Amino acid sequence: MSTISKFNEEEKGKLLEDLTWNVKQIQDDLLKEILTLNAETEYIQNFLHGSSAKELFKKNLPIVAYEDVKPYIDRVVNGEPSNIISAVPITNFFLSSGTSGGANKMIPSNNKFLEGYAFIIDLLEHVISKHVKGVEKGKGMLFFLTYLESKSPCGLPIAAGTSWYLKSDYFKNRPSNWYYSYTSPDEVMLGSNTKQNLYCHLLCGLVQRDEVVRIGSTFASGLVRAIKVLEDSWKELCLNIRSGHLSEWITDSGCRNSMSMVLGGQPRPELSDKIEKICSQKSWKGIVTKLWPQIKYIEAIVTGSMAKYVPTLKHYCNDLPLVSTIYASSETIFGLNIDPLCKPEDISYTLMPNLSYFEFIPMEGDSGDVLDLADVKIGCSYQLLVTNLWGLYRMRIGDVVQVTGFHNKAPQFRFVRRENVVLGIETDQTNEEDLFKAVNRANLVLDSSDLRLVDFTSYADISTSPGHYVIYLEVQDKNEDVKGLVLREKIFLECCLAMEDSLDDEYKYGRCHGSIGPLEIRVVTDGTFDALMELSTSKAQYKTPTCITSEKALQVLETNVVARFFNAQ
Template sequence: MSIFRNLLPLTKASRAQEEQNGEQEQLPTPSQYPQEAALQATVLGLAALSEAHPAAVLAPGAVGRVTPTSPWPCSLPWLGPILGQEGPPGAEDPRALLLAALRSPGLRALEAGTATELLDVFSRLEAAGEELVEAIAAGDSGAPLPGRAAEVRTALEQGPRGLAPRLWPQLQVVVTLDAGGQAEAVAALGALWCHGLAFFSPAYSTSGGLLALHPWSDQPQGVYLLPPGTPFVELLPTRDGAQEDDTRTLLLAEAQRGKEYELVLTDHASLTRCCLGDIVQVVGTHNQCPVVRFVDRLGQALSVRGEVTSERLFSEALGRAVAQWPGAKLLDHCCVDSGVLDSSEGSALHYEVFLELRGLRNLSEENRYKLDLCLQDASPHYKSLRFRGSVGPAQVHLVAHGAFRALRAALATGLSSSAPTAMPRVLKHRRLAQLLQRKLLS
């Protein structure tokens, strides 16, 4: 290991292409996942899911996928026909997938690439519900089903809370691939459309394409196993969300329970040791492998005056602020340094915060300011800068439904694959920030 570290010094994830193209950093395509790791994650995930929900996985025709992307890292062509999952005609068309699922009242498992994609599916369903109901009744993509069309219309008329169990009374579990920035979507789905359903993720896909596994049926979601093998993973100790001065990495078996580490990945093709920016907390062990929870992403920190407001700190402060807004449910959010938008207009630099909420279409200035107060409570450094006037109060903007769906579509433009992507919480390029600006409600 000493020779390995000396020959391959640590590097940061390259931002050269991001800066050149004006794009946010993206997850790799599935072809970049090591095949062995992808197959392992898929088979172990299927085994765990079938143990927890055997009727939802093993019964033919019980699974409905509603997004072009799949939550399973590895495609298993032999599995679809066995389980009656050949797919509807036009299976890469989101509308065709959703329509096929709506025509099948006996679904027991719902699959989507990521939780944010599933959130988009339910938003689309509410917006185009009547058109889809008419298509079911008229026999679009199959025989006319007027009775089923009436059931779908009735379910939609009762509102978003518990919509999925009403549409599919036998539904047990929602399966999505976990990635960065998905926690808010999972919380929103669990509180509204998928209320009362179990969630399952077979793996965690990081910014470097690493697959951490979830091979258990009895462990809580959000807990993953870091396995040995390809790709080669090391752990870099961190303190208070930042790297320690000592850059000596640890092997998986050397991880200590309760400690936090940044993942370091060695690309076997280019032999580059890269710090991914993904922070994990060790919560246990499985044999000699660490069991971890992904807690932060260093690349998603805000800083306008040298302060570092991490993704974790900001999300916690935002959650406390939203809890003080009566009736509000947070669906999604993004932040922008005011310098990116040139919105300071001679005043102090500040955070621009874009929110998509359910149950609230306007906020008083007093309620908007509660986010800034929560940030000050969470970060003494931020509070000091606010007291001195070096940083202005965070500006909160509400965007229309569908704004973040449009943002994700813009982020996916130019990708060679429709692979599930991490959701950015800090936008670094004006073009993307202006897309949300054009969708403002207030």
């Protein structure tokens, strides 16, 4: 796998075709490369004794979860040689986002991950340029953020995957084409103060508003948060634009120095007046298209746990396409969306066979039949396994995916859910997919009452008898520009009823027989989920946990509860 940044569009198109036609051969060759390269590592040697045969790999190497290999990873974290697990030296550790339970995992990595990330970004540039006309004539306002990294006991950096990429030479020496043309200087992206960075990102984008053709963030949640900063700070942003000078509270030296170049000390009263007029409107529906009139699409991951942000983005962005670009995790990059303008509910990702070796455990039928990428069947759902070049072998990722079709011979997958259960009181087992369905039912009730769901999380409260599900909701009134929310009891009781009605028979059996108490909605005040994010050690790729287990996080939520509602039926 080599960089393709110097390829022209025709060459990139040919490469994509070659990758998607020759799936089996590329996967087999990659597995052989991984096993040959890592044959002498302690982990592989224990099972294959120097062999690189695929048959022995399938027979002898166990399928593992993170906890199974954590002892090996911990040894490297604590200073033992990388060759315990990887022949290519481990250069850093990723702190995974811990989507389901809020618990982070330490994932080993090296430059092979960065090489794959750069590869998929370059390929993505080719795909989007084919589908979005004129995008090469403007700039992107991308809310990229990095954070202060910590050090492992062995001295290697611990960071989020996106932060590590932004700090790497792959990003520093990136191509000069349109996809890498941003409104913000690198210094704004590389600052360590989230509030200051987001403010400066917005200021850069507003000063260059007529050049912005795309707006995005890694995850939909990051984009929603940026819009919230705009909502809170637009008056001050207008003052900065009017005067040509940055607010004094921005103290990050990189931000101050780079923003002085953007603003140039040049007053822009007419631009300030235009922005102020737009932001002063009572309704912010469609605000993004009003502030940035040349925008062509929104770029952010909106699948999986990010799907809950789609209604909010549609509210602010009208009918702009929501482009969910790549499917990636701390363990590997899987692939990309080659139909970027499809509807959010139709998004599938085409897995690239040169990035990692992929295997699939069927969710139906004989669970012992582990399939290769080339052998999966359309319509079937699978648990996903990854073997990569940086020390993970046949590892369960925790994702369940469904095959929706093929591009040439490359399967395309819809993300279905996280594998693990997120809520349970007794014998009931509610997973992410079922919880999302329940929240979507509640969101229909909110939407019909001109209330907008900002964010949610859940908690299995067993402090009472019987225990019950708690759903924390942050909502706003669509028709009000004030922060306060006029709570309406009838609406939230309807939400409780709608959610319980959508849960499965096991849950309903428990409710009927008294082993599960009534579902409770706890409404929290505006900004609560921003405060929740501040607890995270991995803010660059933070996703609100679907279910809360942290006592500190629960304390933040409980401190901000303003109303409680139970389904009394």
